[in-house]
Amino acid sequence: MGKPKVVLGVSGGIAAYKACELLRRLTESGHDVRVVPTASSLNFVGEATWAALSGNPASTEVWETVHEVPHVRIGQGADLVVVAPATADMLAKAAHGLADDLLTNTLLTARCPVVFAPAMHTEMWEHPATQENVATLRRRGAVVIEPAVGRLTGKDTGKGRLPDPEEIFEVCRQVLRRGVAAPDLAGRHVVISAGGTREPLDPVRFLGNRSSGKQGYALARTAVARGARVTLIAANTALADPAGVDVVRVGTAVQLREAVLKAASDADVVVMAAAVADFRPAEYAGGKIKKKDGEDPAPVALVRNPDVLAEISADRAREGQVVVGFAAETDDVLDNGRAKLRRKGCDLLVVNEVGETRTFGSEENEAIILSSDGSEIPVPYGPKEALAEAVWDQVTRRYMPRRA
Structure with missing residues (x-):
């Protein structure tokens, strides 16, 4: 079996230079990549750069090597098409089926999964026209990654930044692994908690746990690849933000509860993967607790934290959640x-x-998925993303039949 064939489309935005890193990750992981830039994108990164990095010719026009019919053959032969960055103009063309260059022709002829990684100013992303175009593409089965929040061009900051290329690569890898399977979480809002809460004892000490957040992040990445809009409530993690995910950072169990309840108000699925502390110190010391010679420390009184999982299970924010x-x-x-x-x-x-040496901080996991109907599904030891996929499989098969 040959290398997976990936078409990397690059449209004309300042973030085009970041696509070089995405290209490097794709080629170094064994993918055969053909770069199809738009003419305007060559103002940012030249054709020679794409050809040198990919090892394949890079062209923008349907009139080059006409005998090979590139406007049809490139899309037909691809296992994945990813457009990064995808400008507002490119999203509009793709949504309306325009085909005025090689990339837009490729998008029309592709019968493989398609991923768009938008990048533009916040006002352009939030404009109703762009949002309608995104909704159209998602309805047709494309995966449109939510842009990141951060520094844009000039002094502007907001939502519209191209996600980290490493995280876009992870989405591409997940989509490729699923193949032509339809994004079964398309149109769904998924809320996931991850990491471990910390309960302050004094300004320098806390009660915590060993959770790294890796399982929750795996759930977020796989949900994006399956088309979901994802909100990730992250408690004390040191992991890169997954591409296409709205990340809300919290510290304590009480803060996590507030964030989950707010995000869950319109969620189709809530996954509580975070390790939430059952107890917190009854009193918080305003200054560092000092040890005193010849004296044992005073006992630390604990009080119960809210049971977030039980609360959201008993009081669903919407029918069918x-x-x-x-x-x-x-x-x-x-x-x-x-x-x-x-x-x-x-x-x-x-x-x-x-x-101490099982699950926490590891890249692997094994588990049993218990259902309220009494069924039990074992998931063998393997990558945490495999367990994440098994969870989404159960959610979609049991509770969320594909919308018509």
């Missing part, structure tokens, strides 16, 4: 998981065994 919980257990894993599923009232509970 699906709630998925995670349970980290150290012993009697299945028995404790079954009891927790009944107690929490969620639809699915992902149960796994944890410890």
